[in-house]
Amino acid sequence: MKFLKPTFLNALDSYSLRKKNSGKVKPRVRRGSSTVTKSWGNIARILLVWLVLMSGIIALSYRLYHLQIVQGEKYFNRAQAQQQTNLRPYVPRRSIMDANGNVVAADQLVYDVYAHRILLGESVENVARALVEVIPNGDLNDLIQKINGQETGVLIARGLSEGEADRIEALDIVGVDLDQRYDRYYPQDDLLADILGYVDMDHNGQAGIEYSGEDLLERDLFSPEVRSMLRVRRNAHGAIIPASLPEKATDLDDLSLKLTVDLRLQRAVRDRLRVQMEQFKAKKGAVIVLDAQTGGILALACEPTYNPNRYFNYDFALFKNWSVTDTYEPGSTFKPINVAIALDEGVINPNSYVSDPAQVTIDGWPIANASRTGLGTVTITKALDVSSNTAMIDMMRRIPRERYFQRLEELGINRPMGLDLPFEGVGFLKSKQVFTARDIEMAVSSFGQGLSLTPMKLVQIHGAIANGGKLITPHVVEGLVDANGDIQVLPDIQETQVFKESSADAVVKMMESVVENGTGAVAKIENYNIGGKTGTAQKHDGQGRYSPTARITSFVSILPTDNPRYVVLAVIDEPQGDSLFGSTVAGPIVKDVIQSLIRLKGIPPSQ
Template identity: 30%
Template sequence: MRAVNGILRKRLVLVLFVLGTVFLALIGRLAYIQLIQSPWLTKKAEDLWRRDIPVESKRGTILDRNGEVLAYNGSAPTVVAIPAQIKDKPATAEKLAKVLGVQTEDILSKISKRTSIVYVTPGGRKIEEQKAKEVRALKLPGIYVTEEGKRYYPFESLAAHILGFSGIDNQGLTGLEQWYDERLRGKKGSISFMANVTGQRISGEDDTYTPPENGQNLKLTIDKEISTFLRREIENVVATTNPDGVMGIVADPKTGEILAMENYPTFKPGNYKDYPQEVFNRNLAIWKTFEPGSTFKIVTLAAALEENKINLKDRFYDPGYYEVAGRKIRCWKAGGHGSETFLEVVENSCNPGFMLMGQRLGKEKLFSYIYKFGFGQKTGIDMPGEGKGIMFKLNRVGPLELATTSFGQGVSVTPIQQVMAVSAIANGGLLMEPHVAKEWIEPETGKVIERIEPKEKQRVVSEVTAKTVRETLESVVARGTGKNAFREGYRIAGKTGTAQVAAPGGGYKQGHYIVSFIGMAPADDPKLVAYIAVDNPKAGLVFGGVIAAPVVGNVLADSLHYLNVPARKNGISREYKYGDIRPVEVPQLAGLSIEEAQKVMIQSAAHLRVETVGQGKYVVAQAPAAGTKVPPGSAIRIFLSEQPAP
């Protein structure tokens, strides 16, 4: 009996010990939950109860290099709904639809969704302030008006393909808006409130406002004024030649900064939905690839000079063709140019002379320079959608491919590649990386956060060779095929291009050409490189020297005048032949009244057009400046004011 009692006592002690241990564990667990896990559990509960109304961040402003605003955000009211808080959904939908001007059924389907929060669409996003006031005045349970950013582009289509646009959800979709979306967008904020499982507000709980982090401001290398000059010239080309497309670029050759980039067809970023997708999705100036034609001869010339394969004073005889691998490849001029120096080969854009240069270089050497100049690879410009072109594989280059490549046929390049290659000639032989972002700026303080510095890739030719090429190209403009780009005092150097367009099945499209011109100025110390390509012009003589050269001449002259680059008096004189159109001198108009300016223009008999900027009785400035020589029919812009110039 005593043994049994002992066993029972031991079992009882054991049970009590186990129960005590469990009890202590429960107390410990309760203490852990109450004291240690309480903040975490409270946060978890609050996360379940919390409902957030998003508050969009302000998208960063995009500025040109001089601080001119190209894209900015304005505040726009947006209607959101908490479906669980709406007691009478049909009545709510009817009242909202009446204010927003949409169908009641569309609103009802939105606010009937089983979701915590929903935008009231269609019609309720980024609305006018008057409609927002009317919505607030309805005081509908579960209906709120928050703020979203609406993007504005004050200069409409100017630099449209560079800027791109952002969508209704504040996300960048094309152009720089897409490329730099994360930095421009910033981070969303919110208005938070507590609600129970059915979505009803929990009384006694205050709303919490988390402010958004606004996006950073972006200053570009783009110059609005130079972009305006380029845009104007493109519009003139479109009006006179009805082309399929036009691409234009202006760059600073020393830094790789893009000062202007315009295309046709174009679009207005603020109304991008009104345009076909292929228009706003394709920045032709960096995307389109095509055979460059004679502008590519600059590379062949530079390589031949660098490798001492030619002397510009040596002579060459052009019978009108060059025989390669049993085939006669003809010069653009029927009957050829006859006996000429290699300088005249370049002035005349003589294909046989360039084929000889290519033959002397050999395929390995020529193609090594082509790649050093940046062709066959992306330039690295900070924009989406860049193409890289098409080059012959070296093991597939025979005598015929070598010959055609030497004058720009058979290979495919982009406009931006050509601009950077010629910039290397302009700056003394250095290939630069192009860029359009210049500075990142903190929006609240205006402090520069990051500055994008010029990036040198490699040296492609010596300074001596680059200088010789510039002098040769200045001669092309003064005496050769580029005469229509000549502007007195600006020392423009450049090269024309007229290229057939390849057909999808092989060969070339009949009658379809891309005409182009690439130029730099002043030739002794280039500040700018400008390129224009016109795809399939349908009026006039279809040659780069006729259609594209005057465009580049106008853009360079206006831009250099705008940049206050002094005129040069030591350039190569323009050579005039029978039938050439001689330039006329721009009269002095600045400082006159509008009536006096009209009399001067009539008396000058210069056959110039006048475009007015602004309003007023007095001419306070003019472009081009007085004394500048321009082709007859050129436009002279006069800037008007109510007060005379001081």
């Protein structure tokens, strides 16, 4: 019994142990070779992962090489196209103001209206009826024809104001678009057209100071290449990144172009010229008012003219300022200039006498006074009073031909003046060989025929008589001024002494007598000493003959004669009717302009 108990207990322990370990499988580990197998498996797995990673790196590296090296330029250009854009910068032209600071030309926002018939949600007739109520001077039938002209992109109105554009937008018409742009605006319409000119659809000046003053009116922020096409960067939403703009891209100066022209005087000149043009049914006319001391043009008007806001509606021929571009034979308005030359040359003095027959014959050519009468022997002053042709011939024959020709050349008749207005015409003076060959050339030049000049040139020379003998370049630009009105840039004005001061002063007094006692009496104004000279010239037909009917009438005046400052010239080409003389056609214009000048400039009565 004592031997069985341990055995029985051992069996129970063995059974309990097996039951406890049931469900668990213990690995049977073999020493030696089993350890080596486990190590090689780990290495294989690591190697496999490494190969996968290396393959990925190689593939990515190849792809990066292909993208950045092989196709790098292609994708770089594509990225730049997405991130950058070409911007054509709009740089406003400088405004233009008159002598008193009134803006007469400026850039403004305008709108063009386009219709797309293919997109219209209603009938063309209904759309046209709605638009014609808004578009200035719109015509219903014209609008209907325009819209029906093509299916899309029809320009039906341009240059509408912001208010008019708002009204069209409020109509909410599908198929009607508004295109915004900047345009040059002239608030005075045609009042200053002959001076200002106009700007075309591309914002380029085409006439007047808009053309000749381009360098003063354009703000030079960039070089021409940069200004024409500016490259800027955009963000992800397409907006321009400000930091990408070149330096000074938005830095505009406050300078404006200031003119010498007085808007108030210009209006008086324009209105008076139109009245006389209509009365005499003239071909064309011009009035110029000059400050002889400075060379500044205070007023300049030509008729017919045009509205620079609607330049496309006018004949191209109207865009030139004919008082600057066209030449004519000045006739008797040139006589005071010849008197100044004769005084300078010492062949006469203010008290000299000359012969005034009714007619003389020079080189076989009969030349007579307009009145067909003569006064015998007269003073130089009297010769101007009655505008004697024969007396002028007697006076100028005392000067050698070569010397007379030289003096005419010194006045610059056949050379440009250097105006700041464009397309300046140059006068005609015969060659020295022709001019000095016979007396007839000198004879006809003595009373303003046989040579030609522009009205502006005639004003310049009379300005020299008024200011003591100095030939000053006429100009309309006073300079570039800042916001405070201070001039920052001045024009280059030339000045040349062409007459002795004593000669010029003597001629002014003689011209005063013409108004007091002679043919210029139409310009007389009580309590004011005014000088003047009439001109009635036959028109040359360009074929060596003078027209028996066509005339150019003119009147030039200097005032006040006790302190000469202003020159006024009126020229009327081919007036129609009776009594067609400088005193009857051009003289009344000059008188009215002088009266306006007296009021506006506060000219006191003469002592």
